[in-house]
Amino acid sequence: MTITGSVGFESKLRTLEEAAGEVADGATIALGGLSMNAVPMAFVRELARRKVRDLTVVAIVHGMPLEWLVAAGCVRKVVSGLVSLEGFGLAPRFRAAVQSGEVAIEEYSEHTLICRLQAAGYGLPFVPTKAGLGTDMLALHPETTREEVDETTGEAYVECTALPVDVAIVHADAADTRGNVRVDPKLVWMDSELVKAAARVIVTVERILPERAFRAAPERTTYPRFAVDTVVEAPWGAYPTSSYPTYGYDGAFFEAYQRAHADPATAASFWEERIAGPETHAAFLDANGGPETLLRIARRPT
Amino acid sequence: MTITGSVGFESKLRTLEEAAGEVADGATIALGGLSMNAVPMAFVRELARRKVRDLTVVAIVHGMPLEWLVAAGCVRKVVSGLVSLEGFGLAPRFRAAVQSGEVAIEEYSEHTLICRLQAAGYGLPFVPTKAGLGTDMLALHPETTREEVDETTGEAYVECTALPVDVAIVHADAADTRGNVRVDPKLVWMDSELVKAAARVIVTVERILPERAFRAAPERTTYPRFAVDTVVEAPWGAYPTSSYPTYGYDGAFFEAYQRAHADPATAASFWEERIAGPETHAAFLDANGGPETLLRIARRPT
Amino acid sequence: MSAATIDELMVVTLARAFTNETRAFNGAVSFVPVCAYLLARRTHAPELVWAASSLAVDADPKSIPESTLSDGLWDGASMLSNSAYDFWSYAQGRRYNTFAFRGAQMDAYGNVNNTTIGPYASPKVRLPGGGGMADLGCMIPLIFLWSTTHDPRTFVEKLDFRSGIGWGDGGDHRARLGLPGGPQLCVTNLCVFDFDPDSKRMRIRSVHPGVTVEQVVEATGFELAPSPGGVPETDAPTDEELRVLREEVDPTGARLREFR
């Protein structure tokens, strides 16, 4: 299935297992995508199966990946702007873990968190914004979101200090073996801020393309090879979230997940049978309906 | 040639003359493109012909448009990072005008100027950078590029204060009459920073497309209609600079321009015959070789 | 045309507050405003700008999915924008001018809480979090609030946590912070609130059919500013508005997810 890499060049192609091995216990990782969209879930599942420990997870606006990592006991702290399952309700495992104190949450507004990542990406002490003024958000972390007044204009603003990230994991449509990556048709979420902020970047993709495909449409390349350290071929790798425009999120999975969490017993069996249990990514897709599910969520061009 | 606008919607389509009329004497304007590439030259020529006065021209890295505006006496001050005709040498009219004090120059490094525009675009008192540290650049304008030390890390950095722009003029490939704009295949220069910083945005384009063309490929839209105030159809509107990938810059024009400026008399006739004299954009193209020139610079797909 | 249900009345009332100058976008779980933007655009405000999920400008979805941040909402858009580079800069740069949000708690000044019920350190309920509220409340001049649960647990005297700013502490607080505009309306399942021009406290602008001022006061956990010139009944939707909403904007009734 994997095509041979560009002859004579280093290949950055790794298996899901190899790539997950790049995340050490205690690491700070950042997850791409947003809410129901373009989350590297196949990679997240592999992390959960490996029982990586004490992770700090930077998740600007996320739900299901935090559910899985928390359920597997991988998470020490979540750095986040919003956590929910969106139209499907609150995130049950995450919510319980935070309320019980099992998992710490370092909470920011969405934009101040983006600014912190940009400061890290640009090698700056901070990035300024007016976001959060007049709210209780800034007081949560006065050392990293510093309220200041501009000396000349007298304007209030917020200095968002750099948030360094060890590993960013993002999902995209295609890559070549040298690390050029294309988000097709276009990157819409904040993944690029994560890529720029992280010391190491892992990209899972729906398919591997030959380098010539990138040279044939260079305007469509989203990340250059020198910004990407590891490439993983993971078709349907965002399931059960969406990978626009190839497939949508699986609403049935989210509904079933919420139903199962009405009761600890059903939650446990759902976790084992439909999430953590399956040995491979293919087996995981099979456990969730296999081809029938995939055909159902495959997006018809409109 | 112009197709009818999207029925029932306000049309932002104007003629070159109408659009140039939106620039008042004393205005601060910003020019898109960079050096030999994608400069809205047809619009610049129209400004020069109208003899608009006392302009402050923000030009990050430019050459020929400043030559024309200075020659026509439109310019009070240039706010810039670099001015030259690149491989064709220094910019003769601009250089003479600055050396004689006829035109003032407010000079920044390229990136501190970008940061000043971003601060204006984002409604922030300043945008920070490490650019310019240890050079003589910062001391030129200590009030707008303020050297500071971060209270926590002790890092030196520079606060680039907001630079408000009245009108930004950029050149692109296509627009619809509602103001959606596509830079084809992709925006590479800093035009988007100008668009975001300016109170008013004028876009000259190679062609007008129906709105459905934008809805058919929304990922290729560069500026949304609500960020664009005026659209001008100006085919070959970047000549003698390039409009990638449709046509390249006209090296012969630049060579001839430099040769003519070896002597004030030849410079004056070149100005009259080949730049300022022609009544229309078409006449201007004709005065510079017409179809023969256009076919010569039309870029063969590679 | 059957009479308007409460969800329909709320959508229509909000839609009528939007104009051809409205340049809006939406966040998570925002079915009511999304329906209102689409309805306004299809009726009285054809030039209205709405970016689906804050990204897909001029989207024209055939129906509304379970998530208002979903790519299922993006069909027919004239621009897909990048969140950090396009959306957030146009939001900070004032090209966008309209945003609607709700909270698990709201106070008299239109500030909202979507973070925790109970003390932050030891929450009784851990809510999703402020997300973009804390940001956009500071950036956007025309803020609209809505609530499908108008009761004293939602409309409280004091928020447990201020996730997003409305009129702040009231009066000129926003102006003193250098923030533009502020909340314009709050549309609930009982009434429509606007804000006293001086104190910036909520006051009843109209009550929905069959609802009394007393019921609203009863259901509101804070003191309301007086409504000069009395309190009319909320204008009823027209048949055309109801037809467009029911048949074109939200045929599957996704908005009802907010009324469970």
Added chain:
Amino acid sequence: MSAATIDELMVVTLARAFTNETRAFNGAVSFVPVCAYLLARRTHAPELVWAASSLAVDADPKSIPESTLSDGLWDGASMLSNSAYDFWSYAQGRRYNTFAFRGAQMDAYGNVNNTTIGPYASPKVRLPGGGGMADLGCMIPLIFLWSTTHDPRTFVEKLDFRSGIGWGDGGDHRARLGLPGGPQLCVTNLCVFDFDPDSKRMRIRSVHPGVTVEQVVEATGFELAPSPGGVPETDAPTDEELRVLREEVDPTGARLREFR
């Protein structure tokens, strides 16, 4: 294969300083480094990254046009990047690590002037300006300098204006400013300079064939640091390097524009 001309020797010498770890880009009027990046990539450093005009990553032009900021240089690229969003963030973020610049004046520490000759307020000559030099000199750890006019007017004791920083005031000045790395080499039409590890002053690393140390000292307006272990002759290009440069990298001799 005919003997190397001075332009060829300079390009080859610079190319040999680049490796598979080099992640470079170029600015205006940079024919010599552009040729050097392409030559290194086609010979000993196939993984080398070069972004043409700082935008077109891995470009593979058939020839080099009159402008090194021109889209004529972009053919065959694997990525066209956006200047503000991609280039400047990867430059600040250290993914790019190599930049080459020259100046109308250079001093002993590799600082450059491209702004004015004579006082800034009343310049004798108004030069193009610092452009991105002042920025990238601060952001990029591996800086390379070149000059095709090695004379006392170019290599001066004191710059009329410091447009771009090299080693600053020397010693640990860059480190004190929190800036990464610094200038590595300066390749001229007479010799190759490197920098004393402590003082950070230029010293002669090698002289080109037919050039004496005395001539270099004569042509240099500042005191040079001593060269430990003497000064060898600059290594000659191989036939293969010359063939690739002449036939594949720069068949039209665009690099000669810097030698007029």
